[in-house]
Amino acid sequence: MVGADGKLAVRRLGVKCPRLRRGFGWNPRHGTWYFQYDHADAVGSRVVVSFGSLATRAEAEDQLAAVRRLLGIADELGEDPQAVADLRVQIAARIKLDHKAGLGLPEFEAMRRAVLAGVPVTEHLTVGQWLNEWLAGKTALSVATRRMYASQVRTYLIPHLGRIPLDRLRVAHVTAMFDAIAREAAAAEANNAARREADAARKAAWARGDHAAWREAKDRLAGLPAFRPPCHAATRFRLRSALRSALSAACAQQLVTVNVAALAEIGSGRSPKALVWTAERVAYWQATGNRPSAVMVWTAEQTRQFLDRAVRHEWYALYLLVACTGLRRGEACGLRWIDVDLDARMLSPAKQRVQNGWEVLETDLKSDASERDVGLADQVAEALRAQRDWQQDVRERAGSAWTETGLVFTTADGAGLHPAKVTAQFQQLAREAGLPPVRLHDLRHGAASLALAAGVDLKVVSDMLGHSGTAITRDIYTSVYDELKHAAAAAIAAAINGARPASSPVGRSRRTVKPLAATA
Incomplete structure (x- = not known):
């Protein structure tokens, strides 16, 4: 028209x-x-x-x-x-x-x-709005748990699910989120491995004076994305637990009828298996820069080597205490003299010092099971006596500048230790001792493994660590040493040898039966 x-x-x-x-x-x-x-x-x-x-x-x-x-x-x-x-x-x-x-x-x-x-x-209440509302209402959470939930909501849940209307959230949305996170984790692990490999090549080239190779490795390292921690399977499992808790609260308020997080399949949430730094694994780490597992523990000899290096440091007693009793970092930093009985060689942790960002807070222990009595070896008790003498000496020298906190481990003016600084000093001492890397928390893993290798009952070890049950100890903290496997094999062989005669008649002759030998 x-x-x-x-x-x-x-x-x-x-x-x-x-x-x-x-x-x-x-x-x-x-x-x-x-x-x-x-x-x-x-x-x-x-x-x-x-x-x-x-x-x-x-x-x-x-x-x-x-x-x-x-x-x-x-x-x-x-x-x-x-x-x-x-x-x-x-x-x-x-x-x-x-x-x-x-x-x-x-x-x-x-x-x-x-x-x-x-x-x-x-x-239109979105998932993101509900997560923020839910988190604000969780006033009874510990500082550490609140920080973990806030990080999970900010880093993963809101970016992936935040804009979806709460009543439109489906299992498919949750599954898609975890699939994407798993892909991101795999990419991060590959990139981190490439960075470690390039860095190891750079250091090796510098050590042998090969400047061309050093420059090539340096350029390769600069061209890779920055290191970023991957979201491992255990972390994804905790992430699903946080979302499930938030949606359970939404169900209770009749905002949704189905908790889709409980229905989503995300695979196993088991923590990485703790492995021992054997000679072969140390050689692998030295050659590639890669750790065989996210959780590594020292052998008894390696732990002794670290303590020999730390013996002259003012926090030696703290590191010895963690290595021998499996106390958590926050429990060791928050330990008070009123919780220690050196004559009875016992301590009963009641408080912990934890981080909220960089701020340090004194809070109650993680759970009721964490309130326990822990026995002390003679060496640990002596180290704590030396710590008490050192503290008395610096208190007198500080005079009016001294801050009375009642803590076992303090700075030279009586203030409590910052947990992050305790970790940083631990890592520095480990490097100076020439040891493969472990986290300070891995001393706790090592304490459990060494106790089990020494034949201590699993229930006793679980109580020492402050676990609510032996299943947690068995699943998370039990790193079985080769020595323990050898002992098991030897026990089986000894039992068989004890039940069977050394010789037996065969036909008209007698054949000597050699005793079974324990094998690895």
Whole structure:
């Protein structure tokens, strides 16, 4: 059609389009369908909902029926006509909001629950908003747990799920998130391994004076992305636990009916197996820069080598205490003299010093099981006596500058130790001793393994570590040494030898039976 100005004029024909009809019916291959629902309440309130771009008449009729059913929820509110009319307007606004956002119609049961629970239906509560609200309400959490939850929400949950409406969250969303996190973790591990390999090549080239190789390795290292810690399987398992807890709270408030986090399959959440730094693993680490496992523990000889290096350091007693008793870092830093009985060679940790960012807080212990009595070896008791003498000496020299905290391990002015500095000093001493790397927490793993290798009962070790049950000790902290395996093999062989005679008759002759020897 050409207008008066000679330009092509375009206008919508609507139902007057001649191609919409075919014979005595509608043409299914041309045009789209729309519906309109118009409702007037007795109080004069009017609700109009209309959608278009529907492919078939049946689809339009289904959508109309669904809208009518959703708006009918308002009738369940009661007999107050004005309240019913106001709620119907709110439901209509929510329907239009979801349609505009491309979310389709709200789910009937979710809308009905929100109405009956008194939740404003026009507010589109997202997963991110709920996670922040849930975290703010968890006032009873320990500092460490709150920090862990906040990090998980900020780093993983909100970036992946935050924009999804809470009542639209599905198992598929959660599964897709964990699949993406697993892919990111694999990429991070590959990049970190490449960085360690390039760094080892750079150091080796420098040591042998090969400047060309050193420059090549240095450039290769500079071209790689920065080191980033991967989200391991155990971390993903804890992440799912946090999301499950948040959605359980949402279920309790009738915001959702199904905890989709509990239904998502993410594989095993077992912690990495603790491995011992054998000579072969040390050689592998020296050649590649890669640790065989995320959790590595020293042998008894390596632990002794570290303590020999640390013996002249003012925190020697702390490191010896952790290595021999398996105290957590926060428990050792928060240990008070009133919790120690050197004559009875016992201590009973009651407080811990933990980090909240860089700030250090004194809090109660991790759990009821953490409140325990721990026996002390003579060597540890003597080291604590020496620590008490050292503290008395520096207290007298500090005079009025001394801060009385009652802590066993302090700075020269009586202040408590910063846990991060204790870890940094531990790592420095380990490097100076020429030892393969372990975390300070791995001294706790080592204490459990050495105790088990020495034949200490699993229940006793579990109590020493402050675990709520032996299953935790067995699954997380038991690194079985070669010596323990040899002892098991020797015990089996000894039992067999004790039950079988050294010789037995065979036919008319006698054959000597050699005793079984223990093998690895």
